[in-house]
Amino acid sequence: MPVTNTTIRATNGLTARWAAATDGGTVFSAPGVWPLLALVADGAAGAARTELAEAIGVPAGQAADAARELLAAMADIRGLDTAVGLWTGRTLELREEWEAGLPVGAHGVLTGDAAADQEALDAWAVKRTGGMVERMPVALTDRTEMVLASALALRTEWLRPFQDSPLAPETGPWQDRVLLGLRRSSTLLDRVGVANTPYGHVTELKVLGDTAVDVHLLLGEEGMTPGQVLGAGVDVLARRCPVVPGPRLPYGEVGPGLHVVKERHSRPVPPALKVETPAFDLSARHDLLALHRVFGLSTAMDTSAGHFPGISGLPLAVASAQQSATAAFGRLGFRAAAVTALGIALVGGAPPALRWTATTVRATFDRPFGFLAVHRHTRLVLAAGWVTDPEPYPEEY
Numbered sequence: 001m002p003v004t005n006t007t008i009r010a011t012n013g014l015t016a017r018w019a020a021a022t023d024g025g026t027v028f029s030a031p032g033v034w035p036l037l038a039l040v041a042d043g044a045a046g047a048a049r050t051e052l053a054e055a056i057g058v059p060a061g062q063a064a065d066a067a068r069e070l071l072a073a074m075a076d077i078r079g080l081d082t083a084v085g086l087w088t089g090r091t092l093e094l095r096e097e098w099e100a101g102l103p104v105g106a107h108g109v110l111t112g113d114a115a116a117d118q119e120a121l122d123a124w125a126v127k128r129t130g131g132m133v134e135r136m137p138v139a140l141t142d143r144t145e146m147v148l149a150s151a152l153a154l155r156t157e158w159l160r161p162f163q164d165s166p167l168a169p170e171t172g173p174w175q176d177r178v179l180l181g182l183r184r185s186s187t188l189l190d191r192v193g194v195a196n197t198p199y200g201h202v203t204e205l206k207v208l209g210d211t212a213v214d215v216h217l218l219l220g221e222e223g224m225t226p227g228q229v230l231g232a233g234v235d236v237l238a239r240r241c242p243v244v245p246g247p248r249l250p251y252g253e254v255g256p257g258l259h260v261v262k263e264r265h266s267r268p269v270p271p272a273l274k275v276e277t278p279a280f281d282l283s284a285r286h287d288l289l290a291l292h293r294v295f296g297l298s299t300a301m302d303t304s305a306g307h308f309p310g311i312s313g314l315p316l317a318v319a320s321a322q323q324s325a326t327a328a329f330g331r332l333g334f335r336a337a338a339v340t341a342l343g344i345a346l347v348g349g350a351p352p353a354l355r356w357t358a359t360t361v362r363a364t365f366d367r368p369f370g371f372l373a374v375h376r377h378t379r380l381v382l383a384a385g386w387v388t389d390p391e392p393y394p395e396e397y
Helices: 005-020 030-042 046-056 060-075 114-129 226-237
Strands: 080-089 107-110 144-157 163-167 179-186 192-197 200-208 214-220 243-245 252-255 258-260 273-278 280-287 316-329 333-346 369-374 381-387
Touching: 005 030, 005 046, 005 060, 005 226, 030 046, 030 060, 030 144, 030 316, 030 333, 046 060, 060 080, 080 114, 107 114, 107 144, 114 144, 114 333, 144 316, 192 226, 200 226, 200 252, 200 273, 214 226
Parallel strands: 080 107
Antiparallel strands: 080 144, 144 333, 163 179, 179 273, 192 200, 192 243, 200 214, 252 258, 280 316, 316 333, 369 381
């Protein structure tokens, strides 16, 4: 099923709202968060359900279908690898109808050993992003019953590579610095344009990749905020603000960082678009709960009660919500990755149901004892000892 315009607009809308809430250098991925919010919205109730639906921009009853639609669409994009993972505690019983909506093979198990579980989750993040993200951004506790995560990794090569050269800005915050500059020239003037927004003009440059994934570079007027400039880029995609394309630009300084001049040549030459930009390599980690209103998590993070009866009969709340993201723009291409994780914890006074009985054996070592260190497969004893003088309890404790 092709992705609908409604889902695209809703996801891009989250991009714009997230951008408006950020400040300073950063990188983030709304498509890494949006499907997770949609999936938990499907299982939420009460105020949590209402807030999540408002954040994702679609009714909660349609959220799961929209999430699957977006994930399927991203899976068809060349150069983009995506994955969704779910890990639950051994005693957590999920609603069959909710679990059935997840991708096949997405379900793993949390052992309760925080170190071992973190190691397994980190390995998943590394594998799914080709090593661009090395850790699963989740805070595991002894109350964590579920981790729902997404990963995406994007690689694209430019149709025409840039040339490296020094870039030394004469004004602005980068002046007196020598940067790694990227330059190239083409005859395709329509790759650039100037958008007229309520906050000022924004210059947009499209850099095309060989996987049908492009990078749009956006430069706003001085004084515009990151949210305003990035929001303008979203508005341009939605055709909500007018754009004057390169071939129709007048002469002079026509937009931020954009000049149109008439040059003399000794022979007929076509129009030229000459681009110069610095290379960049960014990484960021985001605490989504710090922006809980943006992501519709204000009620869902309240641990005094459960909010997801459509996911499980146990009272659950969102205890952790984070994203790690990277992006690099260079001479040959662009790469980016993001891993997003929601940590769902058991809350309230209801403990997990005790369904099994077991024999308990306690061993107490309160006098001298020996040990053997044995290689499991060969049963080779690697070390042996006898303990007669255990370490004392530190006085400061």
